[in-house]
Amino acid sequence: MSVQKSTDNAILEAVAELGTGPLKESSLVRSIHPLFSRVLQRKEIYLANHSLGRPLDQMAIDVQQALDLWYQDMDGAWDGWLAEIQAFRGRIAQLIHAPREDCIIPKTSAGQGLRAILNCFDKKIRVVTTTAEFGSVDHILKVYAQRDRIDLIQVGPDDQGVYHEEDILDAIGKGADLIVVSMVLFITGQYLTGLRKLISEAQTRGVRVLVDLYHAVGVLPANMEDLGADFAIGGCYKYLRGGPGACWLYVHPCHLNGSLNTLDTGWFAQPKPFAFQRPDTPYLSEGGNAFLESTPPILPYYQAKAGLMFTLSMGVDRLRAYSLKLQARLSKLLAQHDLQPIGHPDRRGAFLAIAVNSADAIASQLRAQKIIVDARNGLLRICPDILTTEEELGEAVGKLAAYGRRDN
Numbered sequence: 001m002s003v004q005k006s007t008d009n010a011i012l013e014a015v016a017e018l019g020t021g022p023l024k025e026s027s028l029v030r031s032i033h034p035l036f037s038r039v040l041q042r043k044e045i046y047l048a049n050h051s052l053g054r055p056l057d058q059m060a061i062d063v064q065q066a067l068d069l070w071y072q073d074m075d076g077a078w079d080g081w082l083a084e085i086q087a088f089r090g091r092i093a094q095l096i097h098a099p100r101e102d103c104i105i106p107k108t109s110a111g112q113g114l115r116a117i118l119n120c121f122d123k124k125i126r127v128v129t130t131t132a133e134f135g136s137v138d139h140i141l142k143v144y145a146q147r148d149r150i151d152l153i154q155v156g157p158d159d160q161g162v163y164h165e166e167d168i169l170d171a172i173g174k175g176a177d178l179i180v181v182s183m184v185l186f187i188t189g190q191y192l193t194g195l196r197k198l199i200s201e202a203q204t205r206g207v208r209v210l211v212d213l214y215h216a217v218g219v220l221p222a223n224m225e226d227l228g229a230d231f232a233i234g235g236c237y238k239y240l241r242g243g244p245g246a247c248w249l250y251v252h253p254c255h256l257n258g259s260l261n262t263l264d265t266g267w268f269a270q271p272k273p274f275a276f277q278r279p280d281t282p283y284l285s286e287g288g289n290a291f292l293e294s295t296p297p298i299l300p301y302y303q304a305k306a307g308l309m310f311t312l313s314m315g316v317d318r319l320r321a322y323s324l325k326l327q328a329r330l331s332k333l334l335a336q337h338d339l340q341p342i343g344h345p346d347r348r349g350a351f352l353a354i355a356v357n358s359a360d361a362i363a364s365q366l367r368a369q370k371i372i373v374d375a376r377n378g379l380l381r382i383c384p385d386i387l388t389t390e391e392e393l394g395e396a397v398g399k400l401a402a403y404g405r406r407d408n
Helices: 002-017 025-036 058-096 110-118 135-146 165-171 195-204 287-291 299-314 316-335 359-368 390-407
Strands: 104-107 125-130 150-155 178-182 208-212 231-235 247-251 352-355 374-376 379-382
Touching: 002 025, 002 058, 002 299, 058 104, 058 231, 058 247, 058 299, 104 110, 104 287, 110 135, 110 178, 110 208, 110 231, 110 247, 125 135, 125 165, 135 150, 135 178, 150 165, 165 195, 178 195, 195 208, 247 287, 299 316, 316 352, 316 390, 359 374, 359 379, 359 390, 379 390
Parallel strands: 125 150, 125 178, 178 208, 208 231
Antiparallel strands: 104 247, 231 247, 352 379, 374 379
16 A cells, blocks of 8 residues: 555656646656656557546556455445546546536436436437437437437537537527537537636526547536536546546436436445345435446446546646647647647647548558547548657658648
8 A cells, every 4th residue: 555655656756746837748758758658668659538538657656556455455445446537536526527426426428327318208308419429429319319219309500510609509498307518529629718708608498518528628628517518418538538438427416315316326326335224215425326237347436537637637628738738739730730639728728630632541551650649520630749759740751741641
């Protein structure tokens, strides 16, 4: 346990070495890169940070701690495991400014969180969303519509590919029960800066709002107390560097008084699950624990620990400022080759999306050259992060431009 404590401290000490000023590449290379020594051994330029985030070395140590508890204590390991799950809830609550820790309900996927909310309604409801939601969210909503569980209204972009909050509000004009919308749209990277106003206006019309934070948390300030959304979903796979499985559902305290219950439940939703009581009438815990389900996974919350500690100690505002600096540099390099990212810089998340011919083919060609990007819906997506150097950006854009000219 003493080793575990000292390695945890290494993250805090490395961040402290940066001081309080704006982040600089030289300081990051000196103080932060050593925290990622294992993944930085890979001989590649990794620009898919909007997809799978790069893990800290500490992550493997944390996961081993979970396994050690199992080997050493067997069923006694649950004391330590449950404490780590609760710590996860606390870190997410701190990160998104949730008013209470029990507002955070651990889930294995964001889609699981969405289904938990859809399954709170005992009648068919009308759901408004956009055509740019993540594939899993889009798929789940369409399946519910196909099974006649919901009426689904999807709002598209304008002629420039831009989505407008006003169009979403217009879509609820004939009545709706729930809006499902992302703070940052996963295909284009568009940041819905008018989300707070949209949520407020929708709620005055009696419509509840679920916000997908997956492409926002860790790179944009996300304040649930300020936004006032009824629900939110998110996870640690991307910018929080926690890998798959460490996801969550946020439920506003106003819905944690027992007035809203989901069919997605299990024995961990009981007040004392390890008492193994079997009452004729199901009895739920108070607050957010009523949204827990069956036996939870354990390792994802250990996977997520180091990334959350790192993000919280760095500060999202600081990470956002450096992300915008890298995006500006990347945009300037792209402009030299007549390549223009879509969207306005102030309305982007953490990645740039570029409309190019044969985006999938170019992404594959770049990957063959150890430059890792991806493509979605005809858009090439590029996301630098704090481990990315300016030299890497220059090399990547040079290769991209060469493939783009060859394709044209």
